[in-house]
Amino acid sequence: MIGEKPRGLRAHLPVIYPALMLGIFFVVPFGTMVAVSFFHRQPGAFYLPGFELGNYRALYTALFGRVLVFSLFLAGLSAAVCVSLGFPFTYFITRMQRRAQVVWLVILLSVLSLSEVIIGFARSLLLSRTAGLSNLLVWLGLMDQPASWSPGFMALLLGICYLAFPYTVLVLYPPLSRLDPARPEAALTLGASPLRTFFTVVVGSLRNAIVAAFVMVFVFTLGAYLLPQLLGRPQHWTLSVLITDQAIYQSNMPLSAAMAIFFMAVSLLLVALTMYAGQEKRAAGP
Amino acid sequence: MSGLLFQNIEKKFGSVVAAREVNLHLPHGKFVCFLGPSGCGKTTLLRLVAGLETPSQGRILLDDEDITRTPAHKRNFGMVFQSLALFPHLSVGENVAYSLRIRKIDKATQRQRIAELLDLVQLSGLVDRHISQLSGGQRQRVAIARALAIEPRLFLLDEPLSALDAKLREEMQLELRMLQQRLGITTILVTHDQREAMTMSDLVVVMGPDNRVHQIGSPLEIYRNPSDTFVADFIGTSNLIECTCTGAKEVQVGDTLLEVAEMPAGVSRGTPVILSVRPESIHVLPFIEKGKNRFHGRVAFVRDVGSSVEIYLDCDGLPLTSQSTPKGRPDVAQGDDATAVLPPESCIVLKS
Numbered sequence: 001m002i003g004e005k006p007r008g009l010r011a012h013l014p015v016i017y018p019a020l021m022l023g024i025f026f027v028v029p030f031g032t033m034v035a036v037s038f039f040h041r042q043p044g045a046f047y048l049p050g051f052e053l054g055n056y057r058a059l060y061t062a063l064f065g066r067v068l069v070f071s072l073f074l075a076g077l078s079a080a081v082c083v084s085l086g087f088p089f090t091y092f093i094t095r096m097q098r099r100a101q102v103v104w105l106v107i108l109l110s111v112l113s114l115s116e117v118i119i120g121f122a123r124s125l126l127l128s129r130t131a132g133l134s135n136l137l138v139w140l141g142l143m144d145q146p147a148s149w150s151p152g153f154m155a156l157l158l159g160i161c162y163l164a165f166p167y168t169v170l171v172l173y174p175p176l177s178r179l180d181p182a183r184p185e186a187a188l189t190l191g192a193s194p195l196r197t198f199f200t201v202v203v204g205s206l207r208n209a210i211v212a213a214f215v216m217v218f219v220f221t222l223g224a225y226l227l228p229q230l231l232g233r234p235q236h237w238t239l240s241v242l243i244t245d246q247a248i249y250q251s252n253m254p255l256s257a258a259m260a261i262f263f264m265a266v267s268l269l270l271v272a273l274t275m276y277a278g279q280e281k282r283a284a285g286p
Numbered sequence: 287m288s289g290l291l292f293q294n295i296e297k298k299f300g301s302v303v304a305a306r307e308v309n310l311h312l313p314h315g316k317f318v319c320f321l322g323p324s325g326c327g328k329t330t331l332l333r334l335v336a337g338l339e340t341p342s343q344g345r346i347l348l349d350d351e352d353i354t355r356t357p358a359h360k361r362n363f364g365m366v367f368q369s370l371a372l373f374p375h376l377s378v379g380e381n382v383a384y385s386l387r388i389r390k391i392d393k394a395t396q397r398q399r400i401a402e403l404l405d406l407v408q409l410s411g412l413v414d415r416h417i418s419q420l421s422g423g424q425r426q427r428v429a430i431a432r433a434l435a436i437e438p439r440l441f442l443l444d445e446p447l448s449a450l451d452a453k454l455r456e457e458m459q460l461e462l463r464m465l466q467q468r469l470g471i472t473t474i475l476v477t478h479d480q481r482e483a484m485t486m487s488d489l490v491v492v493m494g495p496d497n498r499v500h501q502i503g504s505p506l507e508i509y510r511n512p513s514d515t516f517v518a519d520f521i522g523t524s525n526l527i528e529c530t531c532t533g534a535k536e537v538q539v540g541d542t543l544l545e546v547a548e549m550p551a552g553v554s555r556g557t558p559v560i561l562s563v564r565p566e567s568i569h570v571l572p573f574i575e576k577g578k579n580r581f582h583g584r585v586a587f588v589r590d591v592g593s594s595v596e597i598y599l600d601c602d603g604l605p606l607t608s609q610s611t612p613k614g615r616p617d618v619a620q621g622d623d624a625t626a627v628l629p630p631e632s633c634i635v636l637k638s
Contacts (some may be wrong), residue, residue: 181370185338188358189365190385191436197359200384205375 037257047254055258061177064242068263070263071222072270078160079217083210085161087218089175091202093169094177105173108166116163120230124150127231156232160224171216175209177238211278215271222267239263288349288598289313290335290440290472295344297330304330306497307538308344311400312474312489317466318613319483320476322493323520328476329368329444331493335474336442337361348439364433365442368449370425372417378404378428379413385436394535403431406465423454434469441466441473447482459485480521493606494518509564521589525568525606528638537561538636539604544579545630550637560636565609568633570597570616579633581626585618599626 040050094102126132127150134146149155183205187197203210225240240261247256295308304459307326312318320328333339334399337358345354353361373381379400380387386396404410407427417425426446433441439478443462447455463486465472477483483490484505492501494516501513512518515526529537529544531553539546544561553559574582583601584595595615599606608614618624 180371182367182369182370183373184365185336185358185430186365186371186375187384188338188363189336189363189442190432191359191362191388192384193359195386201373205373207375 006160033257034261036253037261039254039257041252044251046251055254056262058255059258059262064259066226066237067237067242068266070236071263072161072266074156074224074228074236074238075218075221078157078164078221079214081157081161082164082168082217083172083214085204086165086172086213087206087210088198090169090172090176091198094173094179095181108169110167111162116226117230119163120159120227123155123162123231126150127152127155127158151231151233151236153232156228156236159227159231160221163227164220167220168213171213172209175206178204193278207278212275215274217233218274219267219271222263289597290474291345291347291482293345293347295331295334295341295346296537297327297334297339298342302495305334305493308499310491310499310502312472314472315470316488317463317473317475317486318489318491318603319478319487319489320474320493321483321521322478323495324478326493326495327497328478328493331477331530332442332444332474335440336363336365336544344593356606357539361440361444362438363440364436364438366429366444366446368445370429370446370449372425372429372432374417376417377413378409378415378417380469381417381428382431382435384432385531389436397503399435403435406434407431419535423449426450426458430465433500434471438471441469441471443473445476445478448479455482456485462486468506484521492520494520511634512562515560515562515638518634518636523607525561525563525565527563527604529561531555531559531635535630537579537633540602542581544628544633546633547631547634549635553635553637560638562634562636563632565596565607567629568606568608569627569629570608570610570618571618571627572598572618572622573625575621575625575627579628579630581628583624583626585620585622585624588618588620590615597624599624601626 034046035049038051038053039047039055040052042048042057093101096104126135127148129146129148132149133148134143134149138146139142180200184197184201187201188194192200201269222238223239223240223243227237228236228241243256243259244261246252246259290310290312292308296303296304297305320331322328330339334341337353337356341354345352347353355583373384376384382400383396383401393397400413401410407430409424409427409431409476412420412424417428420428429446447458447462450458459482462475468487475483475486486559486617487505490501490503490505490508491499494500501508501517503511508517508555509521512524514520518524519526527539529539531549532538532543532555535546535549537546537559539561546561550559570585581599581601581604583599583604583606585597586600586605587598588595589598590612592612595610595612597608597610597616597618599608608626616624
């Protein structure tokens with residue numbers, strides 16, 4: 001079968017079901033959104049079919065630009081934090097004994113079972129002035145009086161990273177566990193200190209995995225909708241919040257569709273650039 | 287004492303002992319092989335030398351300097367790993383120059399050294415290639431060049447040839463041996479292939495499944511005078527015959543009396559011992575001949591592979607294997623009666 005094009009209805013049968021589902025639940029809604037982004041808004045009602053670029057022109061506002069940049073910045077920073085913490089963390093896990101590795105992976109997976117809402121509320125409680133961690137620090141004598149850390153940018157970043165960290169580890173785990181342990185050892189025998197070995201050999205030879213993890217967390221965080229509202233101040237709201245606001249509360253479907261399409265295009269462009277940059281000095285082969 | 291010295295080394299992983307009571311002296315400039323079956327601790331011993339493991343007990347000295355606790359990256363040893371462990375994100379030249387770059391050697395010297403090393407391993411012109419574009423043999427040479435870049439005090443090789451096909455492996459064995467002789471560098475090779483050990487080394491260290499060193503000596507010495515039954519059986523093939531000591535230079539197997547070269551110390555009349563005879567020392571006569579050091583039996587099987595002939599004899603339940611050259615091939619066929627002659631000088635008695 002491999003390398004041969006399937007012929008006839010029978011050969012295509014296995015892919016019909018997924019193709020159908022993909023069509024119904026992805027292509028059609030996405031197509032609808034693209035179409036709506038060119039439709040005419042009818043104030044007080046829904047929209048009228050048509051073709052106009054006004055919705056895209058309306059994006060050219062300071063607010064949209066600021067929120068777009070902030071969303072991309074937040075996603076990029078979260079991805080950077082997650083990968084720079086997740087990579088060494090995963091490396092140390094993969095060097096552990098099998099039993100210990102399983103324990104760590106189970107802990108990480110159990111974090112995934114928590115809903116975003118629970119994480120959001122737990123974080124806001126944990127960082128609040130009245131019942132939060134700062135009370136503990138006051139009790140320990142490290143602080144003079146309790147402080148409010150939520151809502152705020154750090155609280156938001158913390159929440160998003162907490163959510164994305166398990167995914168980062170799961171993406172990095174397979175390539176890191178496949179890393180030949182002799183490779184860092186070889187660097188040691190060649191005179192590189194353990195730290196230098198880690199950066200020149202472990203990080204160096206797993207560049208592709210790092211880029212993949214970065215892109216994954218970046219895309220994952222771009223859609224953040226709930227946490228910015230729970231843990232951030234209004235200036236920390238992401239584009240998803242703005243889009244929902246337009247679509248649901250302002251009933252401006254065409255504008256929100258245009259926002260979403262534009263946001264997606266910019267994100268795809270950035271992802272493509274990242275991949276390209278990561279591949280430039282790419283190691284051919286394993 | 288100059289050279290590498292192991293003093294009462296023991297290495298445990300949890301409750302598993304990987305090497306015990308190792309006392310060795312490896313002189314300068316020699317090619318040494320750690321030989322043994324898998325799991326005998328030979329790789330562990332090499333990793334102890336490299337500093338990738340620390341011994342649970344004992345000391346390692348290099349030219350009277352205690353290196354037991356020196357970290358691997360401060361030892362200046364070159365090591366070639368079984369998996370080669372080349373850096374896939376670097377080119378051939380960058381791989382070779384890795385240790386030079388770590389030591390901040392200037393670019394011009396680096397380039398010159400890379401050229402020298404690639405010339406040494408016959409890879410000139412491949413400086414900018416990627417590792418994935420190289421064949422198995424070429425990767426091997428890159429790993430060797432990389433390990434030699436800093437002119438290491440010791441050159442360590444952990445079964446580096448095991449992944450190569452038989453023909454290439456034999457070529458590389460000769461090449462490595464010649465390279466070592468040219469550079470005069472003390473080299474330790476870990477292998478489970480006794481042929482490889484015989485081909486390459488000045489000194490063979492035989493390790494057994496009990497994780498101890500069984501014998502140290504030149505390849506021929508170990509082959510001719512194995513210290514115990516494990517060595518006799520592991521190095522080449524041996525006919526190992528259970529027998530009883532009956533005199534100063536005599537043993538008895540069933541009704542047959544055999545004169546032997548020497549009796550090991552501490553063996554007295556009546557002690558059960560093992561007689562070891564190499565197949566190529568046994569002569570087969572195509573008729574029955576009476577006398578000392580002779581067994582009578584039937585030819586069970588003849589294996590003629592062209593370059594050598596092996597004859598399997600069944601002497602009343604005692605299996606014997608004889609090996610000869612095609613020229614000296616005795617005129618026997620399967621089922622014939624024959625006599626096996628075991629010359630006294632090649633009958634080695636081992637304690638059982």
